[in-house]
Amino acid sequence: MIVCLRGFILSMSEKYGLIDDGLVVFDDSTGLIEDVKRWSERGSVRCDLVEGDEHSVVMPGLINTHTHAPMLLLQGLGAGLTGFDWLRRIWCVEGLLRPEHIYVSAKASILLMLENGITTFADHYFYEEEVVRAVEELGVRGVLAKSVVEYSEHAPKHTIEESVSFAINFNKVAGGRVRTMIGVHAMYSCSTETLLKAVEAAEKYGVRIHMHFSESLHELEYVKSKYGVTPASLARRLGILKTKPLLAHATYLNDEDIKTLSEHEVYVTYSPFTIMSWGQGIARVSELIDEGVTVSLATDGPVTDGDLSLFKQMKLAIAAQSSRYQTPIKLRPKEVLEMVTKKAAKSLGIDDLVGVLEPGKKADIVVLKPPKTRVVGLYDDPYTTIVYNLGDESVNDVYVDGKKIISGKAPLRVDAEGLHKQLTSIRGRLLSEAIAACGK
Ligand SMILES: [Zn+2]
Structure with a gap:
């Protein structure tokens, strides 16, 4: 399936730079990015699924x-x-x-x-x-x-x-x-x-x-x-x-x-x-x-x-x-x-795979949905706006290798509640052992 992510594109690539209303196109079966372009030029692109919107920010993972x-x-x-x-x-x-x-x-x-x-x-x-x-x-x-x-x-x-x-x-x-x-x-x-x-x-x-x-x-x-x-x-x-x-x-x-x-x-x-x-x-x-x-x-x-x-x-x-x-x-x-x-x-020696949004790279992508009041300056100075004003809570969707892993802030591959219970339980036992072995 060909997925198109719409938003403000922060490609971190020399060639593609910033696109204020653009899309990143990738194939979820190969996991590869196929295109990065302006939204207005989407006529030439086949999109089986369009996600994101003009208020989203699309950036490398x-x-x-x-x-x-x-x-x-x-x-x-x-x-x-x-x-x-x-x-x-x-x-x-x-x-x-x-x-x-x-x-x-x-x-x-x-x-x-x-x-x-x-x-x-x-x-x-x-x-x-x-x-x-x-x-x-x-x-x-x-x-x-x-x-x-x-x-x-x-x-x-x-x-x-x-x-x-x-x-x-x-x-x-x-x-x-x-x-x-x-x-x-x-x-x-x-x-x-x-x-x-x-x-x-x-x-x-x-x-x-x-x-x-x-x-x-x-x-x-x-x-x-x-x-x-x-x-x-x-x-x-x-x-x-x-x-x-x-x-x-x-x-x-x-x-x-x-x-x-x-x-x-x-x-x-x-x-x-x-x-x-x-x-x-x-x-x-x-x-x-x-x-x-x-x-x-x-x-x-x-x-x-x-x-x-x-x-x-x-x-x-x-x-x-x-x-x-x-x-x-x-x-x-x-x-x-x-x-x-x-x-x-x-x-990490993986710049042939990831780090920028451009054709041929793996689709490791983050879609931010920031509160509008935090991105008033997005079109004037996007780098400062994103670094100074945004935090983890803006992360909405996450793709790795073209596969959606987080959707609308919800994890798709793990039972978060069950994992938390398991973690709490083993931590309790470990800390009891630690007090006995290492002191308080
Ligand atoms: Zn360390």
């Missing part, structure tokens, strides 16, 4: 480049702690997790992300096979990595060999909607032997590495005292920077570190809420961008940021960077929209 979806179950734990103190608390509870927890919690997170217009997420966690199951069932797109954490007595123990084997065996499953990376938690939580094995495998199999990087002052001090260099220098020394890594946070960088990163093809994923609410600094994102580093936005795990909202991260990224550099011009609304669409797709 949002892409969350760093999260830990199964952590929804742990929402709120560790509040008031930071750095290694936070990690010790979380790792202790994570030691109690079993595959059933991961599957149910990942489903709940994915549902929340879809409701917020997120059609692709990059995940990094334990028992990641369960996240694959959830992705398969809910119809979303995922770039998944099985996380290796060594320096914790409690956290589930996956070896680097298991993480590599996951990346090889699950790539392109779920009709190609799953892509994979090697997951090492961080340089402070894994041995150099493991990090070197990750680099070797990345080079041998052409798989990328997703890891936390220079996220906190604790990490900076730890790496400096153990290795005598900054995290950026250590990553270069170990060969990590040569593997086109996806680096989460990059909060603490000196001038030399920024130069080092800019000399390599690295992808930084920035989660302003997590790091600022942790009491850590504001990353030098604007300078990284100026030096040519691709930076995307992410929610991080829902334990620290339970709403999984990229609309919120866009606003916070602008506010944080404006505050850091004492000027509002460092990060513009159009740029943060690119950081959750086409730059995010590039960061």
Whole structure:
């Protein structure tokens, strides 16, 4: 069936730009976009179904480049702690997790992300096979990595060999909607032997590495005292920077570190809420961008940021960077929209598939139905209007691979009420176990 979505088209594509009353045409059987054009030119198009209207906004599905979806179950734990103190608390509870927890919690997170217009997420966690199951069932797109954490007595123990084997065996499953990376938690939580094995495998199999990087002052001090260099220098020394890594946070960088990163093809994923609410600094994102580093936005795990909202991260990224550099011009609304669409797709190596609305790309599309009072400026300055004035509540319909997943805000593939009951019940049992094992 040929589906035509009508609305204000925010294509994020160089060629198609903005169309104030247009349509996106796609084939729901191939999942591919066939055309993007003005509504007035629809005569040449066959539409079996027309959805949306002149008050809708049609844009690419949002892409969350760093999260830990199964952590929804742990929402709120560790509040008031930071750095290694936070990690010790979380790792202790994570030691109690079993595959059933991961599957149910990942489903709940994915549902929340879809409701917020997120059609692709990059995940990094334990028992990641369960996240694959959830992705398969809910119809979303995922770039998944099985996380290796060594320096914790409690956290589930996956070896680097298991993480590599996951990346090889699950790539392109779920009709190609799953892509994979090697997951090492961080340089402070894994041995150099493991990090070197990750680099070797990345080079041998052409798989990328997703890891936390220079996220906190604790990490900076730890790496400096153990290795005598900054995290950026250590990553270069170990060969990590040569593997086109996806680096989460990059909060603490000196001038030399920024130069080092800019000399390599690295992808930084920035989660302003997590790091600022942790009491850590504001990353030098604007300078990284100026030096040519691709930076995307992410929610991080829902334990620290339970709403999984990229609309919120866009606003916070602008506010944080404006505050850091004492000027509002460092990060513009159009740029943060690119950081959750086409730059995010590039960061995950899936820009051949998604990130912009143009013929030949996959129909991962969000239809917003914003309150009219919030989009008074839409035709004057659409990027500012959407980033500053809209939020997750504007998301009405969501398509992934040409299939409708959310319709009129209602999920089509999962019993949301049943899932919530299941989640609440397993969380209750898990927290009782956690009090016994880890204390209050
Ligand atoms: Zn993280």
